[in-house]
Amino acid sequence: MKTLRSTLSILALLSTLPSVAARADSPGAGGDRDATMTSGAETYRHVCQACHMANGKGGVGAAVIPALAGNPKLASPIYPATVVLNGYGAMPWFNGVLTPQQIADVVNYVRTHFGNSYKDTITVDTVKAMAGPPPHPMH
Numbered sequence: 498m499k500t501l502r503s504t505l506s507i508l509a510l511l512s513t514l515p516s517v518a519a520r521a522d523s524p525g526a527g528g529d530r531d532a533t534m535t536s537g538a539e540t541y542r543h544v545c546q547a548c549h550m551a552n553g554k555g556g557v558g559a560a561v562i563p564a565l566a567g568n569p570k571l572a573s574p575i576y577p578a579t580v581v582l583n584g585y586g587a588m589p590w591f592n593g594v595l596t597p598q599q600i601a602d603v604v605n606y607v608r609t610h611f612g613n614s615y616k617d618t619i620t621v622d623t624v625k626a627m628a629g630p631p632p633h634p635m636h
Contacts, residue, residue: 537606540599544591545607553611560587566611574619575627577604582628593631597624 534540541549548562549555555562570576581600584590591600601621608615 534599535602537602537604538610540595540603541606544595545603548588553607562587565607565613567613571608571613571615574604574608574615574617574623577607578619578624578627582624583632590632592628597621597628600624 534543542551545565549565550562553564553566555564555566565571578600580588581595581604582590582592595603598621601619601624604624605618607613608618
């Protein structure tokens with residue numbers, strides 16, 4: 498009975514507080530197809546950084562997140578574009594979630610940052626040609 502009274506008192510107190518809209522960063526890839534991500538750096542920060550970390554070194558926790566920093570698999574832009582489009586292991590696919598421009602931008606960004614210095618780039622047209630139809634989620 499005492500717990501119920503305490504809970505009701507807390508609820509009554511909360512109801513007197515002014516409402517405040519929640520403020521957060523963009524929802525990343527799962528939300529509203531944020532078209533405001535207009536650079537590879539912005540796409541990385543809003544979508545990739547949560548798992549691959551701000552320094553691109555990945556991590557180990559509930560899953561092993563590979564490092565992008567100094568990763569020789571990034572030597573060809575086709576490999577990271579394929580992984581971003583189709584997913585791989587614990588990484589989800591982003592085909593149909595990110596635009597081809599955002600995918601090209603983030604692949605080119607990762608390949609020129611975090612200790613990577615690959616000069617060739619992937620074009621939006623190449624990403625479009627690689628993309629195909631977005632995967633259908635399993636029901």
